[in-house]
Every structure is written in structure tokens, then in C-alpha cells.
Amino acid sequence: MEKAQWPGAPTVRRVRRIVQGLALILVALFLAMWLKPSNPVIEVLRADPGGNPWVDAAMLIGALGLFGALLQLERVLGALERGFPFTRKIVTGFYRFAALASGSMFIVVAAPTLGSLTSLVPHGVAITLRMIDVLLLVICLSFFAVAALIAEAVRIDRDNRSIV
Numbered sequence: 425m426e427k428a429q430w431p432g433a434p435t436v437r438r439v440r441r442i443v444q445g446l447a448l449i450l451v452a453l454f455l456a457m458w459l460k461p462s463n464p465v466i467e468v469l470r471a472d473p474g475g476n477p478w479v480d481a482a483m484l485i486g487a488l489g490l491f492g493a494l495l496q497l498e499r500v501l502g503a504l505e506r507g508f509p510f511t512r513k514i515v516t517g518f519y520r521f522a523a524l525a526s527g528s529m530f531i532v533v534a535a536p537t538l539g540s541l542t543s544l545v546p547h548g549v550a551i552t553l554r555m556i557d558v559l560l561l562v563i564c565l566s567f568f569a570v571a572a573l574i575a576e577a578v579r580i581d582r583d584n585r586s587i588v
Contacts, residue, residue: 430507440501454487479539482531489528496521510581515574522567529564533557539578 500517508514533553 433505436501436505440498443494443498447491452492476539479535482538484536488527489524493521493524496524510578515578518574519569522571525567526564529560540560
């Protein structure tokens with residue numbers, strides 16, 4: 425006899441496919457940037473068109489962190505799709521996702537400042553912080569609040585199961 429699928433599984437499966445697609449797009453963009461850096465489309469994506477290797481390295485580390493965050497989110501969604509919504513594994517995985525996403529976005533936001541610190545041209549340090557950078561950091565940090573809510577749901581579910 426086949427186990428009944430929980431009602432939210434198809435929606436979670438669609439979101440999981442979107443996350444997988446985003447991870448593939450991220451890999452394709454960075455492969456294109458490293459394999460053919462002179463492409464005009466790729467040049468727009470570069471953090472430092474001047475080619476400062478420290479900025480490029482920071483952006484690569486940020487991209488790898490974001491890729492890791494997307495993989496972690498894909499794992500969490502896979503567990504949800506299998507019907508395990510209130511487990512400690514989900515909470516831990518979502519905290520990992522929040523940490524990887526926040527850390528990688530912080531590195532990406534800090535990359536232009538790192539570029540000015542490591543520039544060979546003496547022009548002082550320029551701290552660059554745009555509104556979109558602040559919004560990205562706030563969004564990524566808000567994932568910690570979501571993880572805390574999931575942790576509370578796990579605690580309540582465990583309490584309810586102990587009463588019955």
C-alpha cells in the first residue's frame with residue numbers, strides 16, 4: 425500500500441524546482457564569467473570591471489556561499505516534500521541556509537570596499553553601500569526570524585505530541 429502524499433507536497437516540489445533552477449543559473453553565470461570574461465553581458469555582472477583580483481575572489485566566494493545556501497534550501501524543501509514539516513532537521517537546515525545566504529551576501533556587499541582597500545592606485549578608501557545592498561542583507565537576515573518561527577513550531581508540535 426502506498427503512503428498518502430501530504431497536500432503541500434506539489435507546491436513544495438515546484439518551489440524546490442525553482443531553487444534548483446536558480447542554482448543552475450548561478451553556476452552558468454559564474455562559469456561564463458570565468459571562461460569568457462570579455463563578453464559584454466558578463467562585463468555588466470562583474471563587481472569590478474577594472475579587474476581587481478581581490479574583488480573577483482570575494483565575489484566568487486560570495487557566489488559559492490550563495491550556491492551552498494541554495495543547496496541547503498533544496499535539502500530542506502526535499503525533507504518538506506517527503507512530509508516532515510516539523511523536525512529538528514528542518515530547523516537546523518533552515519538556520520544553515522540563513523547563515524550561508526547572509527554571509528555570502530555580506531561578502532558580496534563588502535567586495536567593492538575590499539576593492540578600494542586593495543587597489544594599487546592611492547585614492548583612499550571608498551565604502552560603498554547602496555540601498556539594494558541594505559535590502560538584500562535585511563532580507564537574508566530575516567531568514568533567521570523564519571528559522572526561529574519554524575523552531576517554535578517544532579517545539580509546539582513536540583509538546584502537543586507529548587500530551588496525547
